[in-house]
Amino acid sequence: MTSLPPPGAKRLGLVIDLDICVGCHACAVNCKEWNSGGMAAPLTDLQPYGVEPDGVWFNRVHTFEAGEGATGRTVHFPRSCLHCAEPDCVTVCPTGASYKRAEDGIVLVNEDLCIGCKLCSWACPYGAREFDSDAGVMKKCTLCADRIYNEALEEVDRVPACVATCPVSARHFGDLGDPQSEVSLLVAARGGYDLMPEMGYKPTNKYLPPRPRRDQTTCGAAPVALAPVVVAEADGFLGWIDRLLSR
Amino acid sequence: MHPALSVILFTTASGAGYGIIFWLGVLGETGAYPPDRTFGLLAFGLGLGGITAGLLASTAHLGHPERAWRAFSQWRTSWLSREGVASLATYVPAGLFGIGWVFLGENREIWGFLGVLAAAASVVTIVCTAYIYRSLKTIQRWCNAWVLPNYLALAAMTGALWLDLAAVLTGEPFTPGAEAALCSIPVAAFLKFGYWRFIDATHSTSTAESATGLGSLGKVRLFEAPHTSDNYLMKEMGFHIARKHATKLRCIAVIAGFVLPCLLTAIALAMPGAIRVIAVLIAAPLATAGVLVERWLFFAEARHTVTLYYGASTA
Amino acid sequence: MTQIDPPIARNQPIGDEVKFTTCYMCACRCGIKVHLKDGGIRFIEGNRNHPVNKGVLCAKGSAGLMQHYSPARLQKPLLRVGPRGSGEFREIEWDEALALATQWLGDIRRTDPRKLAFFTGRDQSQALTGWWASQFGTPNYAAHGGFCSVNMAAAGLYTIGGSFWEFGETDWDLTRYFLMFGVAEDHDSNPIKKGLGKLKGRGAKFVSVNPIRTGYSAIADEWIGIKPGTDGLFVMALIHELLRAERVDADYLARYTNAGWLVIDDPGAADHGLFARNDKGEPLVRDLETGEVTAFTPTVAPRLSGEALLPDGRSGVPSFTLLAARYLDPRYSPDRAATETGIPAETIRRIAAELAQAAFDAPVIIEQPWTDWAGRRHDRMVGRPVSMHAMRGISAHSNGFHTCRAIHLLQTLLGSIDTPGGFRYEPPFPRPIPPAIKPAGHAHQIQAGKPLAGPPLGFPTGPEDLLVEADGTPRRIDKAFSWEAPLAAHGLLHLVIRNAWSGDPYPIDTLFLYMANMSWNSSMNTSGVMQMLVDQDPETGDYKIPRIIYSDAYASEMVAYADLVLPDTTYLERYDCISLLDRPISNAEAAADAIRQPIVKPDRDVRPFQDVLIDLGARLGLPGLVKPDGSPRYPGFYPDYIVNHERKPGFGLLAGWRGAKGEDHGTGPINPGQLDAYIDNECFWRAHIPEEALYFKHSNRAYLDWAVKMGFLDKAEPVTLQVYSEPLQRFRLAAQGHGKVQPPDEHRARVERYFDPLPFWYPPFEETDVGPDAFPLSALTQRPMAMYHSWGSQNAWLRQIHGENRLHLHRGLGQELGIADDDWIYVISNHGRIKVQAKLMEGVNRDTVWTWNAIGKQRGAWNLAPGAKESERGFLMNHLINDLLPARDGGYRYANADPVTGQAAWYDLRVRIEKAPAEDEVSEPRAPMLALPPGLPERPSVLRYGVKFRGLK
Numbered sequence A: 001m002t003s004l005p006p007p008g009a010k011r012l013g014l015v016i017d018l019d020i021c022v023g024c025h026a027c028a029v030n031c032k033e034w035n036s037g038g039m040a041a042p043l044t045d046l047q048p049y050g051v052e053p054d055g056v057w058f059n060r061v062h063t064f065e066a067g068e069g070a071t072g073r074t075v076h077f078p079r080s081c082l083h084c085a086e087p088d089c090v091t092v093c094p095t096g097a098s099y100k101r102a103e104d105g106i107v108l109v110n111e112d113l114c115i116g117c118k119l120c121s122w123a124c125p126y127g128a129r130e131f132d133s134d135a136g137v138m139k140k141c142t143l144c145a146d147r148i149y150n151e152a153l154e155e156v157d158r159v160p161a162c163v164a165t166c167p168v169s170a171r172h173f174g175d176l177g178d179p180q181s182e183v184s185l186l187v188a189a190r191g192g193y194d195l196m197p198e199m200g201y202k203p204t205n206k207y208l209p210p211r212p213r214r215d216q217t218t219c220g221a222a223p224v225a226l227a228p229v230v231v232a233e234a235d236g237f238l239g240w241i242d243r244l245l246s247r
Numbered sequence B: 001m002h003p004a005l006s007v008i009l010f011t012t013a014s015g016a017g018y019g020i021i022f023w024l025g026v027l028g029e030t031g032a033y034p035p036d037r038t039f040g041l042l043a044f045g046l047g048l049g050g051i052t053a054g055l056l057a058s059t060a061h062l063g064h065p066e067r068a069w070r071a072f073s074q075w076r077t078s079w080l081s082r083e084g085v086a087s088l089a090t091y092v093p094a095g096l097f098g099i100g101w102v103f104l105g106e107n108r109e110i111w112g113f114l115g116v117l118a119a120a121a122s123v124v125t126i127v128c129t130a131y132i133y134r135s136l137k138t139i140q141r142w143c144n145a146w147v148l149p150n151y152l153a154l155a156a157m158t159g160a161l162w163l164d165l166a167a168v169l170t171g172e173p174f175t176p177g178a179e180a181a182l183c184s185i186p187v188a189a190f191l192k193f194g195y196w197r198f199i200d201a202t203h204s205t206s207t208a209e210s211a212t213g214l215g216s217l218g219k220v221r222l223f224e225a226p227h228t229s230d231n232y233l234m235k236e237m238g239f240h241i242a243r244k245h246a247t248k249l250r251c252i253a254v255i256a257g258f259v260l261p262c263l264l265t266a267i268a269l270a271m272p273g274a275i276r277v278i279a280v281l282i283a284a285p286l287a288t289a290g291v292l293v294e295r296w297l298f299f300a301e302a303r304h305t306v307t308l309y310y311g312a313s314t315a
Numbered sequence C: 001m002t003q004i005d006p007p008i009a010r011n012q013p014i015g016d017e018v019k020f021t022t023c024y025m026c027a028c029r030c031g032i033k034v035h036l037k038d039g040g041i042r043f044i045e046g047n048r049n050h051p052v053n054k055g056v057l058c059a060k061g062s063a064g065l066m067q068h069y070s071p072a073r074l075q076k077p078l079l080r081v082g083p084r085g086s087g088e089f090r091e092i093e094w095d096e097a098l099a100l101a102t103q104w105l106g107d108i109r110r111t112d113p114r115k116l117a118f119f120t121g122r123d124q125s126q127a128l129t130g131w132w133a134s135q136f137g138t139p140n141y142a143a144h145g146g147f148c149s150v151n152m153a154a155a156g157l158y159t160i161g162g163s164f165w166e167f168g169e170t171d172w173d174l175t176r177y178f179l180m181f182g183v184a185e186d187h188d189s190n191p192i193k194k195g196l197g198k199l200k201g202r203g204a205k206f207v208s209v210n211p212i213r214t215g216y217s218a219i220a221d222e223w224i225g226i227k228p229g230t231d232g233l234f235v236m237a238l239i240h241e242l243l244r245a246e247r248v249d250a251d252y253l254a255r256y257t258n259a260g261w262l263v264i265d266d267p268g269a270a271d272h273g274l275f276a277r278n279d280k281g282e283p284l285v286r287d288l289e290t291g292e293v294t295a296f297t298p299t300v301a302p303r304l305s306g307e308a309l310l311p312d313g314r315s316g317v318p319s320f321t322l323l324a325a326r327y328l329d330p331r332y333s334p335d336r337a338a339t340e341t342g343i344p345a346e347t348i349r350r351i352a353a354e355l356a357q358a359a360f361d362a363p364v365i366i367e368q369p370w371t372d373w374a375g376r377r378h379d380r381m382v383g384r385p386v387s388m389h390a391m392r393g394i395s396a397h398s399n400g401f402h403t404c405r406a407i408h409l410l411q412t413l414l415g416s417i418d419t420p421g422g423f424r425y426e427p428p429f430p431r432p433i434p435p436a437i438k439p440a441g442h443a444h445q446i447q448a449g450k451p452l453a454g455p456p457l458g459f460p461t462g463p464e465d466l467l468v469e470a471d472g473t474p475r476r477i478d479k480a481f482s483w484e485a486p487l488a489a490h491g492l493l494h495l496v497i498r499n500a501w502s503g504d505p506y507p508i509d510t511l512f513l514y515m516a517n518m519s520w521n522s523s524m525n526t527s528g529v530m531q532m533l534v535d536q537d538p539e540t541g542d543y544k545i546p547r548i549i550y551s552d553a554y555a556s557e558m559v560a561y562a563d564l565v566l567p568d569t570t571y572l573e574r575y576d577c578i579s580l581l582d583r584p585i586s587n588a589e590a591a592a593d594a595i596r597q598p599i600v601k602p603d604r605d606v607r608p609f610q611d612v613l614i615d616l617g618a619r620l621g622l623p624g625l626v627k628p629d630g631s632p633r634y635p636g637f638y639p640d641y642i643v644n645h646e647r648k649p650g651f652g653l654l655a656g657w658r659g660a661k662g663e664d665h666g667t668g669p670i671n672p673g674q675l676d677a678y679i680d681n682e683c684f685w686r687a688h689i690p691e692e693a694l695y696f697k698h699s700n701r702a703y704l705d706w707a708v709k710m711g712f713l714d715k716a717e718p719v720t721l722q723v724y725s726e727p728l729q730r731f732r733l734a735a736q737g738h739g740k741v742q743p744p745d746e747h748r749a750r751v752e753r754y755f756d757p758l759p760f761w762y763p764p765f766e767e768t769d770v771g772p773d774a775f776p777l778s779a780l781t782q783r784p785m786a787m788y789h790s791w792g793s794q795n796a797w798l799r800q801i802h803g804e805n806r807l808h809l810h811r812g813l814g815q816e817l818g819i820a821d822d823d824w825i826y827v828i829s830n831h832g833r834i835k836v837q838a839k840l841m842e843g844v845n846r847d848t849v850w851t852w853n854a855i856g857k858q859r860g861a862w863n864l865a866p867g868a869k870e871s872e873r874g875f876l877m878n879h880l881i882n883d884l885l886p887a888r889d890g891g892y893r894y895a896n897a898d899p900v901t902g903q904a905a906w907y908d909l910r911v912r913i914e915k916a917p918a919e920d921e922v923s924e925p926r927a928p929m930l931a932l933p934p935g936l937p938e939r940p941s942v943l944r945y946g947v948k949f950r951g952l953k
Ligand SMILES: Nc1nc2c(c(=O)[nH]1)N[C@H]1C(S)=C(S)[C@@H](COP(=O)(O)OP(=O)(O)OC[C@H]3O[C@@H](n4cnc5c(=O)[nH]c(N)nc54)[C@H](O)[C@@H]3O)O[C@H]1N2
Pocket: C121, C122, C144, C147, C148, C149, C514, C515, C516, C517, C518, C521, C522, C523, C551, C552, C553, C554, C555, C556, C557, C558, C568, C569, C570, C571, C609, C781, C782, C788, C789, C790, C791, C853, C854, C877, C878, C906
């Protein structure tokens, strides 16, 4: 149903730490790998060995530069569905194929209903929906619904593939509807923010901003230089070091 | 946005079709057109045919056209669904109105009422079509007050021109279509200019900075995209047209869509006979071609916020 | 009506079978868990229990199934039928292939085994391949280390008995200040990432010294965009500051290093600059308390400064005194360094102060008593929580050896080597300095039909260990261990093709390569190398390199240049052995080794290369590979060898589950069930270091005893860190005219200059040679995290991420040159010119340009479609890099390499940029189109991988 469900208590989503993401694409490829055999399979690749390979991915890693010159920053930026609380990608869907689950807020596509009109992808500000032109249906991040509830997996493995694989642990998964959850606390502590809040989609996923630099541009308390003890000329250093020996 | 041919054909053809039905309803009820059979047959044929052709073309855009029927279910939230419902619903009064006109020679009173209903349904359908675009917050060049009047005026304008063409082809002397066209072309042109002025002057509130949330660090530039060849997002949403080309195409749209049809229609009104026939026969298709170009530009010039993640600084 | 919100399956096993093995999408060797479904690979995930990756998987690892199912996989042995390089082959049977190879190699072995040059690339079987080469009898063996990281390895092994990369790691949990030099990705791919995540989470400071601000550098707290090739000077300036402020760990230096050892000060004497020793060979020091000169024994606290009167009446100086004199010189002041490095002097001073603060003002203390080698009991472990890591940004320069030694010196001065929070050894390191293995290859060690009398690679400690003729001519084809590259501990793969082609020092017969794309991304001067490979003697019409045998698993560029191609399996189809005898996967807490096991059966006529090598060895009758009756010793091929081969009794390839019942670890008798034991344990073995032995390993009695027990060390003797390097001084003395083995005159000055026992800095050669004006820019490459050298381009997923590359340059430079994004430009070095597309950026040193490594592909290779972007827009920087330096006085051209180790100086490259016409919009040079090897499957135009796992279609 493309009417949004009433806001639920549980809002599952991701928190992505831009301070430590090294842009390794591990999350993107592991996502592709998991989902290639999962509930949205296949993530079709067109001309995979051709001139213009073009595949379906649910997670893509961009790199931005912010600011100029040496004080600027390079920021790696993974982008996937934010499982918004009020997303138009659901309401624009003419068939009901695009829906938001009442019980946990996950936004999914029911491929059996989808007519492939692409409108939902137009309505998503974040580019989180990718059309599988071979299958003729819209596909998107499932928040690994086939992992997080999958009792065939060990409990520790019931997290999204992209979270499990991230080598620097820049990705966190949890219930952002619960203010006491680890992810909510993290968001509170680090000033997690919404992408394009002006769209009013109220994304569930949050991004943690890069921490301030700790170099000459910011370091007030840092030592400036060491006080010289040794006189460099004329063998002035000879003898000094042994004073330091404690034995 | 990628200017998909099916969608361009759809909005243009069905727009003209609904325009025809609209004018038939309005001008029939007011008595401007007598319920002439041949003229009616052709006019309704063009109107309903345009609508149907447009709707069929639109299914070519679908990944699963065989499931298109499912699109009628979500009218409570989806403008696309509403458009589907409205377009189907329009067939009812329009069809009945056509039957009255063509077979019973009636286009007033109860039949006229059906005509007005059909005209209203046409307007509603076009409103729905326009709102498919108008409601997308992701595309500031669509999500603005100019879009709806543009759609309405262009439909009215092309509808009127085709109606006049129907009159000419059936050898009828009546000219309300031409008069309607002469009134609506300047309005449509004004609205189109207004639209262009608007999109040229205003940017979306979303920027690369708000898309990434990194604005506090300074100006945000894409350093590397996630993939080195275009994916669906870039092909669909990242379509980009060079300013130079856009300007050229706008000129073509204006000349073919507004200037020449307007002149031709004026000529047709002023000079009955063969000249009128020739002028009208050129005006309608020319205007439609102009609108096709306009519609192509409507898509091609639209910018989606996802491009902010791919190097655009504003959308 | 279909239900809109279908329930999500809550109990859906991933596949029907799970197998563990080791990833090989790169050399990091993470543990993986492979889920199989209906015989296909459904999902590969990181093994949570594995010591290397602890459950995570990188982009490449996750794309493993696309590598395994790649349409570029070779199908069957190939024999060349067309001209070399044309890519025209005929498929042959394995028997024919092996018979042919046996004939070729047998002839060589019977006459002159040196005529076989056997070189391997990114393999992880060096324990086998090196041993095989010595069994064959050729010294002409090495792996890729010589062009990869030998500066790093050698500098570490000659200084601290370990090194960065696979021999040691940062104490990620405790370090407070982490300085990283020139690393984009490294072999410790996942461990570094995990470590950085931890470190940043704890609020430790991370400083990245790198001309380019991407990847790791992007998340650093401080980015230092240094001028390439000047790190040595930066580090020495830090040392200058620390010394000036007396902020060094004098106790640490006195106890654990040779800082107090007395250096003979007798200019002109044959032993000047060597350590003064007593007749037992023990180094002498001056006792701090008594002032007596005495042997360096556990109980003596040596003085670090002053002068001493040696027993023979000469004068001796503690090496620390020499060190202090060197670096206190204003030559190494921050102000001087600032000009060369481009780092402001205040920044250098501040970093020195921060290092000192982190190391000394808040030591990390672990309440763990321990006993040092001298028997002194310590109540707790006090650490200097400053750590460093460096890789090819340091290594791949012609001054890399000394720069890397300087970094180790800095760590040592701060007293942080293997202390809590510092740099930590990974067993079997630390090793004696340097490891007591000498390269074999002297005339008396080579005999037709006989094995080589020793290993082909090792660690020379003086001129006598060099493999040179009496007149100084190199004895190895790659000139390793010659005067041109005395400490070439990993050989010089980058010179083999040139030398074989030019017959310098002698011609060879067969070049046998394994897993090295030598006609493309792993060569300097790629276009030239392609020519050398196909060059024929104009008179005889024979190829200058008569025969080339190559083993690859995929249709790489190099395949086209082979005469005989031995197709390998993919990593999911074979046994491999990740042995402690090769490159260990241990970490600082535990020793570890691992295997790969076949997950699926090959669906083509291919064989694991190691099986082939063992088969070939048996056919050749190599002593170690046949029984006395001449029958194969390892009829079960590689798995048989892994289990049953011993280097000496009790020492085999795998350290785990030895002994008849698997009860022994480290060393022990052969266990026939060893592989099963590994498979049962998820394909790896790990032995934890005892708590008491976790730090100060170089000097920790508990560790040394444990290491002896495990077979890592012969004797429980401390490893004394060598801040002053005596072996280097021995070479210098030879150059100064001392000793039996001396360099030929033309090499004297060079050896004398670069064999400085203390690190020093000199500008990279190319910059000096070509001059800064004509070629004002440094040109670098970086490893992309999601691509492994050349071999990821066949991968349907990875090539979507990196399908082409650009030359990145600073926005300011671009504006100055009138270059905008996507413009076509020429990049010109003194060796060549390439045409590429530009991309401007902010985070790069203004005078540095760079690109992602090895994205460009030769047309027709890897079963990519004609017109693939990798060859149309992608490009290879290697065309610009000369393998030789410009001619010096006398016309001799040295290798473009470090003068100490022979490490290829990839990153010395200097270029200039000019705008190019855009016309045909393709990158240049255009290498010829290769023909597809026969038998390759058709490229699918749509890939619906995984659709069957979902039960669709
Ligand atoms: N410009 C520039 N050039 C460089 C470098 C640089 O930084 N810049 N780096 C240098 C360094 S450090 C290195 S290590 C080299 C690496 O360069 P190479 O050693 O050439 O590495 P790869 O490109 O990975 O090629 C190895 C070959 O192994 C094959 N292969 C892959 N898997 C298997 C297998 O299972 N079995 C067999 N038999 N073959 C297999 C691949 O198909 C490929 O042909 O590049 C060097 N070249």
